[in-house]
Amino acid sequence: MPHLETAETVLEYDVFGSGAPVTLFAHGIASSIEDVRFLGSGVAGSKVFFHFRGHGGSGVPVGLDAWGYPALARDLRHVADHVGAVACVGVSMGAGAILTCLAETPDRFERVVLVLPAGLDRPRPADPASDLAAMARLIDDGDIAGLTALLAGQLPEDVAALRGVDRVMARRAHEVCRPGVARSIRALPEHTPVEDRALLRGVSARALVIGHEGDDTHPASIAREVAAALPGARLHVFDRPWSMLRERAVLRALVAGFLGG
Numbered sequence: 139m140p141h142l143e144t145a146e147t148v149l150e151y152d153v154f155g156s157g158a159p160v161t162l163f164a165h166g167i168a169s170s171i172e173d174v175r176f177l178g179s180g181v182a183g184s185k186v187f188f189h190f191r192g193h194g195g196s197g198v199p200v201g202l203d204a205w206g207y208p209a210l211a212r213d214l215r216h217v218a219d220h221v222g223a224v225a226c227v228g229v230s231m232g233a234g235a236i237l238t239c240l241a242e243t244p245d246r247f248e249r250v251v252l253v254l255p256a257g258l259d260r261p262r263p264a265d266p267a268s269d270l271a272a273m274a275r276l277i278d279d280g281d282i283a284g285l286t287a288l289l290a291g292q293l294p295e296d297v298a299a300l301r302g303v304d305r306v307m308a309r310r311a312h313e314v315c316r317p318g319v320a321r322s323i324r325a326l327p328e329h330t331p332v333e334d335r336a337l338l339r340g341v342s343a344r345a346l347v348i349g350h351e352g353d354d355t356h357p358a359s360i361a362r363e364v365a366a367a368l369p370g371a372r373l374h375v376f377d378r379p380w381s382m383l384r385e386r387a388v389l390r391a392l393v394a395g396f397l398g399g
Contacts (some may be wrong), residue, residue, distance in 0.1 A: 139195060142188075144216045146204070147197035151188035151217055159183040159248075161397060162223035164214055164232025166254070166313045167322055168273060170194050174229055175251070176262035176386055180394030188217045190231070193320020205325035205330075209236035218246070225249040225397055229382070230356060231322075232254050234331035237364070241337040251393050253348045254382070255364045256357040259335045260329065270323050285311035296358040297380045307382075335367040343368075346396040348389070372396070 142149045152171060171187040171194060178185035189196040190213050191204070208297045214235045216258060218226065222368055227246050228236040235251035240246065262371060276284045287309040290298065297303060332338065346366045349361025358375050365373035374392055376385055 140215060142213075142220050144212070144349075146201075146209070146212070146304060147191050149188055149213055149217055150195035150198070150220070151186055151221075153179060153221070154185045154187070155183055157183050158335075158373065159221045159225055159397075160221050161185055161225040161227060162214070162218050164226065164228035164235055165190065165193070166230030166232055167326060168270070168310075169229070169231075170310070170321050172309065172311045173382070176229070176390060177251075177393050179390045180249055181397050182291070184221070185302075186217065186221045186223060188213070190214075190235070190322075191369040192316065192322050194313065197317075198316075198318035198321070205321055206329040207234050207238040207326075210235035211242065214283075215239055215246070217242075223247070225251075227251040227253065227393060229253040230345040233364075237331035237338070239351070240341045240343065240368075241332045244338070245342045249346075249397055251346045251348065251363065251396060252361075253346065253389070254350070255331075255360050256356050257330050258360060258363050258367065259330050259332050261330055262310045271360075274320040274323040277315050277317070277323075280315060281309050282315050285315060293383075294380065297383050305381060306391070310376070319330045335363070338367045339369065343394055344396075345371040345374060346374065346392065347371055347398045348374050348376075348381070348392065350379050350381045353379040364372070 139150050139152045190210055190387050226236050233255040236250050239300050286308050302327050347357045347365040351358045363370040
């Protein structure tokens with residue numbers, strides 16, 4: 139994969155398709171390009187996928203301000219500017235980075251899709267017993283088997299029974315067993331994408347916000363708040379969690395339809 143050198147780190151990215159428009163795809167925390175690649179199916183033009191700092195083949199910067207949403211937004215902006223992206227799709231952490239970018243430059247994108255946003259402008263209470271905290275400890279230990287078991291144990295029975303999901307969990311465990319991922323996991327919950335949702339009132343991008351019910355990490359209430367904060371945003375909420383695995387075909391159609399509409 140090609141790499142983009144910035145003042146802080148080196149960012150790994152990949153390009154599929156060709157021509158205009160150019161759409162950038164941003165993954166979630168402890169995730170990767172592979173986890174969001176399916177969202178580009180059916181999207182016209184060039185699809186660019188990248189790894190945030192600490193993830194995949196991207197670098198691991200140091201410094202007190204290296205792991206909050208402003209830092210992630212800098213990664214996103216660097217790649218977007220480099221490839222000339224006019225649209226952006228972000229999942230969870232990636233959605234938060236888009237919100238930070240829009241708060242700073244409301245006219246940066248023409249269209250954005252925010253999938254499972256996990257926060258807006260209010261910090262959430264830390265839970266030291268959460269799966270993310272346990273994941274960070276397993277990464278520190280290099281325990282890929284434990285990571286695989288943890289990821290698989292999060293799944294409802296019907297999702298775990300889906301074809302290929304066991305391979306997805308094993309692949310993800312190998313991909314996230316990196317020190318930079320552990321740093322992200324520990325640092326990010328202390329931050330919010332924007333200081334004040336009022337900063338989003340001037341956003342000119344057309345926005346689609348996608349949430350689902352029944353997920354404490356990505357509450358549907360946050361998706362509704364994000365949609366309300368963005369002028370004229372569309373909102374789609376699935377009635378059950380794990381939409382990234384359960385509703386892949388519907389998600390692909392929603393993203394492609396919105397970006398091409």
